[in-house]
């Protein structure tokens with residue numbers, strides 16, 4: 113990146129039902145560009161092609177992974193009751209430090225909810241979406257839910273409205289939802305087969321009667337699929353949540369994914385089961401485990417299909433609390449206690465919000481230009497060779513966080529011209545009891561274990577202890593302050609190229625390509641200092657742009673010159689960074705010398 117990122121506001125997630133006929137299904141699918149078949153790229157950073165859909169997802173942090181770098185959401189907990197029971201849900205358990213679906217600290221009236229929305233929207237101006245997601249089921253509490261939505265639509269015209277439901281009564285409410293311009297509805301669909309369902313749902317209360325066993329799941333599934341098709345007919349974007357429960361519905365969810373896509377679901381969000389005995393749920397008490405990050409990713413990949421052709425998957429859900437406030441991955445709920453809004457007349461700062469959103473859009477456009485210039489994408493055919501890299505970021509699309517300050521890492525598939533967000537992983541996902549609190553060493557160990565399938569970690573800074581520990585674990589720590597996609601694709605291109613070069617080719621033993629070999633291939637001459645590494649930012653651009661690389665050099669007796677620097681390694685390493693790409697949008701002078709320890713010059717020349 114050439115310039116410092118723009119200062120944005122502080123950034124301190126055998127069918128039971130008679131499935132509707134094929135023609136109804138295709139009509140709904142066609143109406144929506146169903147399941148992102150049109151490659152509208154809700155999960156990706158590529159722009160949507162259908163303008164109506166593009167407008168709906170543009171600043172929705174859950175429907176666009178790219179938008180979630182910039183925009184925030186909030187939930188208001190106005191819906192306490194539920195009409196079904198899931199074996200993973202216990203809304204009575206609340207831990208202030210815990211972020212988990214269904215958890216809330218304060219239940220709000222619709223009027224209090226409006227006051228809170230106005231306050232949050234004025235303080236966190238990048239908040240673009242209001243969702244109702246519990247703590248129970250919004251549509252089991254229709255009066256409170258719809259009153260809240262009406263009030264917010266009346267007073268906060270620029271806020272998008274969302275709700276999240278188990279779907280049991282959805283068909284009864286779709287018209288009201290459409291009338292209120294609720295553009296985004298999430299349905300939790302964990303099964304389409306009642307045999308699977310009876311292991312998840314002990315009972316369902318429907319039309320005044322309580323059903324159990326397979327019958328309960330059959331009713332639930334029929335209503336969910338009917339509601340989904342009705343949403344699609346009305347061009348309301350439907351996201352389907354599925355909780356991945358190993359040994360219960362894991363082998364079933366690809367079929368669920370294909371079915372909901374056929375009915376016009378726009379996005380599928382497979383989320384890990386959160387389960388611990390202290391939550392007091394049936395699953396928690398029975399010792400039912402959640403999936404590992406790798407199991408989750410494997411299933412999401414299976415649902416997505418080759419090159420994402422089968423279903424558009426959400427990969428960045430944070431499984432927010434019912435009263436979550438802020439950017440995905442952060443919770444600023446503590447700042448907005450009832451005393452701050454209850455009974456207060458709060459002005460809605462529409463003009464201020466619009467100014468901030470305009471600034472965000474300017475920054476996003478700049479990032480898009482850089483991605484396009486470097487031909488970095490996350491849609492279409494994936495390169496044959498990719499690695500996973502973890503990123504520490506505070507938002508705004510930049511690798512800008514200290515390793516030790518990261519509460520979560522964003523996991524990217526990285527390769528030549530490829531940077532695709534595939535997961536987010538919490539350092540300490542859920543409160544695991546007092547014994548874990550504040551235990552720094554154990555947190556580092558856990559973090560390293562959590563990132564064990566990653567080839568590298570990108571962060572703005574890292575201390576020597578964690579640096580060594582990561583290296584010992586075979587994970588390369590990379591200090592960088594850069595647009596995320598640029599840094600990810602550069603690391604991916606370099607690491608995959610190095611691995612390919614090192615792989616045996618003729619069965620006669622190891623081939624090897626040292627940084628010196630790479631430098632020689634690029635006609636780079638390091639005239640002083642010791643060459644540590646070469647990053648290829650975009651090998652395709654090398655012919656057009658002789659400076660599309662970054663060279664890491666340890667000064668030693670040597671020196672540092674070259675067009676900008678700044679990717680200092682540990683121990684005073686520095687780098688000459690030929691930037692100034694074809695677009696002219698990058699100059700790295702602002703970062704020059706940040707890593708220089710000896711004031712001497714480094715000389716890297718290209719003949």
Ligand SMILES: C[S@@+](CC[C@H](N)C(=O)[O-])C[C@H]1O[C@@H](n2cnc3c(N)ncnc32)[C@H](O)[C@@H]1O
Pocket residue numbers: 194200201213214215245246247248249250276277278299300353354355383384385386387431
């Ligand atoms: C709290 S619910 C509220 C909305 C609605 N009642 C529903 O279930 O869709 C929001 C989401 O959290 C999920 N959820 C609740 N408890 C969970 C758990 N223990 N593990 C994973 N997901 C959970 C639900 O399945 C649902 O997708």
Ligand code: SF4
Pocket residue numbers: 125173174185243245428429430431432440
């Ligand atoms: S729970 Fe997931 S989908 Fe819902 S607001 Fe949070 S990130 Fe978005």
Ligand code: SF4
Pocket residue numbers: 194195196197198201202214246247248249278
């Ligand atoms: S439907 Fe939602 S609120 Fe109701 S029990 Fe299940 S997860 Fe909890």
